[in-house]
Amino acid sequence: MHTSLECSLTGEVHDPSKLQGLSRAGKPLLARYDLQSLRHLRPADIRQRTERSMWRFHEVLPVDSLSEAVTLGEGMTPLLKCTQRGIFGQFSDLWVKDEGFNPTQSFKARGMSAAITRALALGVKTVALPSAGNAAGAATAYAARAGLDCVIFVPEDTPPANILESACGGARVILVNGLISDCGRLCRAACDRFGWFDLSTLKEPFRLEGKKTMGYELAFDLADARHTTDLQLPDVILYPTGGGTGLIGMWKAFDEMEQLGWIGSARPRMVVVQAEGCAPIVKAFHDGAVSAPMFPNAKTIVSGLRVPAAVGDFLMLDILRRSHGTAITLSDAELMQGVQELARLQGIHGAPEGGAVWRAAVQLRATGWIQPEETVVLFNTGAAVKYNHLLRCDNAIRLDHTSATAMDELEKQL
Ligand SMILES: Cc1ncc(COP(=O)(O)O)c(C=O)c1O
Numbered sequence: 001m002h003t004s005l006e007c008s009l010t011g012e013v014h015d016p017s018k019l020q021g022l023s024r025a026g027k028p029l030l031a032r033y034d035l036q037s038l039r040h041l042r043p044a045d046i047r048q049r050t051e052r053s054m055w056r057f058h059e060v061l062p063v064d065s066l067s068e069a070v071t072l073g074e075g076m077t078p079l080l081k082c083t084q085r086g087i088f089g090q091f092s093d094l095w096v097k098d099e100g101f102n103p104t105q106s107f108k109a110r111g112m113s114a115a116i117t118r119a120l121a122l123g124v125k126t127v128a129l130p131s132a133g134n135a136a137g138a139a140t141a142y143a144a145r146a147g148l149d150c151v152i153f154v155p156e157d158t159p160p161a162n163i164l165e166s167a168c169g170g171a172r173v174i175l176v177n178g179l180i181s182d183c184g185r186l187c188r189a190a191c192d193r194f195g196w197f198d199l200s201t202l203k204e205p206f207r208l209e210g211k212k213t214m215g216y217e218l219a220f221d222l223a224d225a226r227h228t229t230d231l232q233l234p235d236v237i238l239y240p241t242g243g244g245t246g247l248i249g250m251w252k253a254f255d256e257m258e259q260l261g262w263i264g265s266a267r268p269r270m271v272v273v274q275a276e277g278c279a280p281i282v283k284a285f286h287d288g289a290v291s292a293p294m295f296p297n298a299k300t301i302v303s304g305l306r307v308p309a310a311v312g313d314f315l316m317l318d319i320l321r322r323s324h325g326t327a328i329t330l331s332d333a334e335l336m337q338g339v340q341e342l343a344r345l346q347g348i349h350g351a352p353e354g355g356a357v358w359r360a361a362v363q364l365r366a367t368g369w370i371q372p373e374e375t376v377v378l379f380n381t382g383a384a385v386k387y388n389h390l391l392r393c394d395n396a397i398r399l400d401h402t403s404a405t406a407m408d409e410l411e412k413q414l
Helices: 043-047 054-060 086-090 108-121 134-146 160-168 180-194 206-225 245-259 280-287 313-322 332-346 352-366 384-390 406-413
Strands: 004-007 029-032 079-081 093-098 126-130 149-155 172-176 236-240 269-275 326-330 375-380
Touching: 029 206, 043 206, 054 108, 054 206, 079 206, 086 332, 086 352, 093 206, 093 352, 108 126, 108 134, 108 206, 126 134, 126 180, 134 149, 134 160, 149 160, 149 180, 160 172, 160 384, 172 180, 206 245, 206 375, 236 245, 236 352, 245 269, 245 313, 269 280, 269 313, 269 352, 280 313, 280 326, 326 332, 326 352, 332 352, 332 384, 352 375
Parallel strands: 093 375, 126 149, 149 172, 236 269, 236 375, 269 326
Antiparallel strands: 004 029, 079 093
């Protein structure tokens, strides 16, 4: 269980036993744990656990005991080594952490499991959030599991699959004629008016805690894949970035693991990947800025990356610089090409966000920023099934089962 909540800008401590949003300075709050008292805990202890979810790391999550967790079995997603087929041959140690295997088919499940666990413990009855789509589906499911009411504010062009799963799951769906930032403003006002709890990403402390488990798992997964007991981190991590909670969370996990004595001080180079039409963090990084102004006229088909302003901007920019990382954009066409390549050459039917990180790796390989033998991890943050509206089937062959010459016709078209 966390022992305090600390402002990510000023370090000011906030009461962890009360419901908290942003810090008094208006910045994200970070959960702190007494890690010194946990130094007896070894990776081998974690490996022996029978808990098959991210909650096997429960000592560094917001619960006193495992039984408090609102869980649907999130986490423990596969880390898949890419084959060197075709264009993938440029990398000899490339991996995909496939978050599409989570409940509700995206990494948002991790954050919602942690946040709703804590909200339930602190007596919340109704949660509300703005979402690009996947967070809405995840919040709906975990709220249902916990017996809470859920209200979601989504842009009206949110993928139909996300809207339908929220509606089916009993959430109150509010369609907004604007961007996620507009949804965020309306959600805040509604929470003030109706007394709902605002679950906006990084505006409450615990979605970050759930997502940080990607960092813990990665270190275990890589060690297991290499048949070693010492936890391992890759050279490079590519992350599709909207609000950036996963990126900030993983970095926090690495620091915690170092304090636990599980890893040393070496860190992966972190890469932010955004769409050309909405790239506030990429722009701020290359401008040398410490925060990212609102990106004007944000436009991309990739709903998860359509985030023109992020409250954790200064944290992401700091991580990019401290890790000697970088930030890169892709056109919508290129990242959809990435979706196809991952599916056809690796069998991974990922989200456009996953296509984006793969194509970003190709670009960084072409410039020599990534070397062929480096260990590179791509985060495929969701499953393609949520994005069927973006996919095309233009190579199907029609065949008449009543035709006596069906095989001749098929032969002609193959
Ligand atoms: C599939 C997918 N990938 C990435 C993101 C961006 O995540 P984050 O807010 O952690 O940067 C989202 C957010 O909606 C998403 O749905």
